[in-house]
Amino acid sequence: MAIKKKRSFYDTIQEYFDDMDKEIDRWHEPMIERPSWNHKTSTMEPLKDTRVTPTEVIVTVDLPLTKKTTLRVKPVDENTLEISAQMRRKVTFKEMGITHHEGEFEKFQCRTSIPVPVQMKKIDIRFKKGMLEVHIPRKGKR
């Protein structure tokens, strides 16, 4: 008869935390990653970053090959911004070395969530060398 080793209280707790860690990891991993482009709408998703300072939220978006005049920064609601910009020329998969997909891109588009309450009406936009910087003052902060 096999002798079953008695598990210590510590082992039980450790196992509980291990299971919890696995569950958290599972929630963080998307089922299938989606591409950063959509050839049906000819759009690419740009790289973006959000930084919160004591007085404002700064959203930066990398928009290479875009025209400044086509840049649109639109609040969708109290904590979401929609950003889009037209490219100066169409970019094809082929010129990026990809031959197994067909399509061309002419626009960047993305939405970004603002993590703290902000004054969306006081947006300040700067655009330099294809890099967009959006400054939004935080609510109740000077």
Place this chain on the structure above:
Amino acid sequence: MDDIRIVEKESVAPGATMLFGFPDVGLVGVIAASHLVDELKMSEVAYIDSQQLPPIIVLHEGLPHSTIRIFAGHNLVLAAAETPIAADMIYPVMDSLIEWGKNKKVKTMISLSGLPVQERQDMQELKVFGAASSADMLQTVESKGIETLTEGYMVGPQAVMLLRCAQLDVPGIALLAQCFLNYPDPEAAAEVLKTLDQIAGIKVDVAKLLEKGEEIRLKARDVMRRTQEEMSKMKKGQEYDIPVYVT
């Protein structure tokens, strides 16, 4: 380290300078490496094969290649990666490459990378800093007019390279150009390549790199995105921290 195999396709002459260009902040290293291979017409001489790495290959002109390869040409050896190295694989991968380089009797190891700065968007000129594996090498860096990093944390492949070079008594230098943290930065890659001329007499024309800067930024978005994930896992943000010194 036994699980990491370096497969040689061609022999490498001793006395070369070994460079490292891996995906990291601003993709400075990998953009610089890609430009070096292109501009100096370097050819693949070896590659890393390991079951410990994710099952990824990269196809070039229809043929499979490892994502971590070694190129050679002009008395240079360049180890470069086309996808970010997972945080827990940095030590074994770097250990294998450094041991390989030592066996090939390379004279110096130089890592090409970046140093993120928050004000990058407003900067007209980008500084390149140097860090070294020994007091002698630090002096060499300073004597070439390159400002050195004297205190602070360093995270990533270049950190392992410097430590191992110090342990194995191989001259090692890390060149770090001020750059964006989360965005591909071809201008920073150009600056680090210009400094390579200063430190090791390696001349590379960076005009094409700067001219194609926006195309590179567009094309490098996906690699940057994946690099951000790995940088977060390896606590890259610790480079901003102010250390508590134990002397």
